[in-house]
Amino acid sequence: MPETAPNVGLLVTCLVDLFRPSVGFAAVKLLEDAGCRVEAPRAQTCCGQPAYNSGDKRDAKALARNVIDAFADFDYVVVPSGSCAGMVRKHYPALLADDAKYADKARDLAARTHELMAFLVDVRGVEKSDARYEGTVAYHDSCSSLRELGVHDQPRRLLRTVAGLNLVEVPDGEVCCGFGGIFALKYGDISGEIVRKKADAIESTGADTVCAADLGCLLNIAGRLQREGSGIKVRHVAEILAGMTELPPIAEGRR
Amino acid sequence: MQPTSANFIANARDAIADDNLQLAIARVGENFGAKRQQAVDKLPEFDALCGRAVEIKDDVLAHLDYYLEVYERAVTASGGHVHWCATVEEACETVLRLCRSVDAKTVTKGKSMIGEEMEINPYLERHGIEPIETDLGEYIIQLAGEPPSHIIAPAVHKTKEQVTDLFHEHHRKFGKTERLTEGEDLVAEARELLRGKYLAADVGITGANFLIAETGSSIIVTNEGNGDLTQMLPKMHIVLASLEKVVPTLEDAATLLRLLARSASGQEMSSYTTLSTGPRRADDPDGPGEYHVVLLDNGRSELLGGEFQDILRCIRCGACYNHCPVYTSVGGHAYGWVYGGPMGAVLTPALIGLAEARHLPSATPFCGRCEEVCPMQIPLPKMMRHWREQSFQRRLTPGRERLAVALWAWFARRPALYHLGARFAIGWLFRRARGRGHMRKVPFMRGWTLTRDLPAPEGGTFQQQWRRRKRA
């Protein structure tokens, strides 16, 4: 296997880098278990969505070029986030279409880049997880995973193989959690109202844990559940699949 | 109406605090959303029809000048008249002149979003003509003195109790003093009172869902039949329509009609789809003696050929409203002008200016649901992003936000400095949380912490730990 092991660059994402490094390590474990050699280049910072979504196209382009350069030498780039993967796959090529030097590189990177769950199942053919997790788990689809990347079945297929885990669906699961990056800060009332409804929907499932493949959604949902005093645990799906759940759930303190 | 789009944030806050409104708009998503899905599931050709519909409208927009000329010729040939109006002022003046030409005292009106753009009701009132809305929803909000809050369900924000109060207050002068609380009775009373209005009106004004170049016909789609009574009983029928409503042939209209009702309310067809072509013919026993189309531009021609052209494909089904997490949280009035929801967030800045309406395309989490359910495949999120770019370039985006993004981007473009800064920032936040895992208040993050806690960082950055692991 080693001679065929693909070189995978982990695009950590700024939120995982800052808020939940364990998600990065869980992703590394899943990728290594799937036979990949993983590196997380230090030249990466952020995919540029905050600038892009604020209408600051110039900075967005500069950051896109930075990511393209940082990940030039990998067979694959894998992202434990649907929205950052969507940014690279769907938006970089458009953003840099008029850039003589980077237009081709952007398309090339887009073709090599995958969201973590889709990569494991669709590219590496992973069929099961060796982890054990006792509980009833709801999986939340991030909008980018679901609509930009068409990721829906992959995480569910893997979660169903986790020993002890009972997977349930959230009603109106295709509805946004209200995160939206800067939107959550700038239009806090609206974002808060949307996540209030999402938290209600999650609570209605009777799940004791909710997981997703986007840390943005997770910070938002965990923040809301915590404010309500709900006991539902919030984790990135990679933590559960990798069996790395020693760390307290998101927004919960150390016991 | 004076736009209040600039106050979007405050409007939204009020809307979220309004329990009646929240109950009402919760129904929108539940009803229209579920029914649309059922209707789409029942028609396996739905997606293919959408693709064809997009081709039809794109062809029209690319050749709009010629299609409109052909359309006008067909209207004229059937005995009708087209009045080309560049602005809402011209359109209002035209309607008034037409009304005065038949000495109109009262005018009945079918639902028309172009009429809302023109503010035709207050205009006619100022000039001594009484306009009466006949769509039940429009009638309710006319009594309440409010603009519509949804493109196909204008009074969806009103509870039954509020309708009871409105009818009780306004129907007394017609001798209706009983306080009606049953929906059935409210509908019956409106029916009875408006019946007299239809018969007495001198002019009937309707909108148009489509105009047909081949035949010079206008189409209205209603469930109540109010548009039909409005246009068939008075002496004159005036159609208010914007330029982009034209479609080439009857067959093309049929294709678009297959999408409209299903996307809007989940019906296979609305109860009434009516084509009107010219005035009554010499041997017709009924129908209006005159037929006029007021064709309004109001800034639409400017959108052609640019990054916002695709919004002119819109057929006003409202599916984007019904599936928008923002609309279903704040309702239509928060948007502060005629159009709301995602299509309003794109169209409104074009029609009333980005300076007034800049919040609308910014206040979305880019969830992409609108584009997914749009039968005309309009890339609404992409166009909202174009508006954000214009806001940023024209410095309409607040300085604080610009500064924050610029500062962050400055660091993000310098990985070494960024990682150093990240360690400090995250260390500070980590210490602030004191092991609790979450924070109720954080400086500069009031928007977030108003309604939710901020989860604390785990401690240390990934990059820091990854280097450590590599060294080990």
Added chain:
Amino acid sequence: MSNKTQGGRATILGWIRGSLDRGELSAEQRAAIDSRLANPRRNLIPARAQVDHAAQVELFLEYLGAANGTFTRVAAEADAPKALSEYLSSQNLPQRVAMAPDAWLQGLPWEKGAPLLERRAGPARPEDQVGVTGALAGIAETGTLMLVSGPDSPSTLTMLPETHVVVLRASQIIGAMEDGWDALRKREGQGKMPRTAIFITGPSRTGDIEMHMYLGAHGPRRLHVIFIDES
């Protein structure tokens, strides 16, 4: 007014061409559009409309019912008057109708089948409770009735009375709206339309009070089809 309208047209057309970054269309481009309009092509027609006639009949009645319309099915034309009379009784409606001055409709054996029925031919009056019309066609795809205005078919009959009864023959059932356009073009000529062509799918309704559906908002509260299987 016409001057201003002329000016408005030139201005707007100029703006459109300016935005599209071109002048007037070339003669060839215009001819291509003229030809598209002169030879209207069908777009996609759903498979469910393209079934044999017997299946179209069943589909029509099924969707009519789904849209809150009702029907009485009779074997022959001669049975229609009795069916109308019985329907009116069943709804507690008077035996008095306004009927379209349509030769075929008027020629049905009313005196024989419905001797008590009072009929007045012509457009609807405000006091009319029941309007009776024929139709140009019934569209199977959606259970929709297609009616066009004309000397024998006043449009007020479809909308003013609280009850609208349509007498329809099975041979009038067509698959899709497009078949209706063909029929209309045959009657009126290419590019020509009667003043009103209306597609009716069920009775009038409103959802404007708390999204609850109430029938009979402004148009008919009841839509009833007397369906004649054989003509």
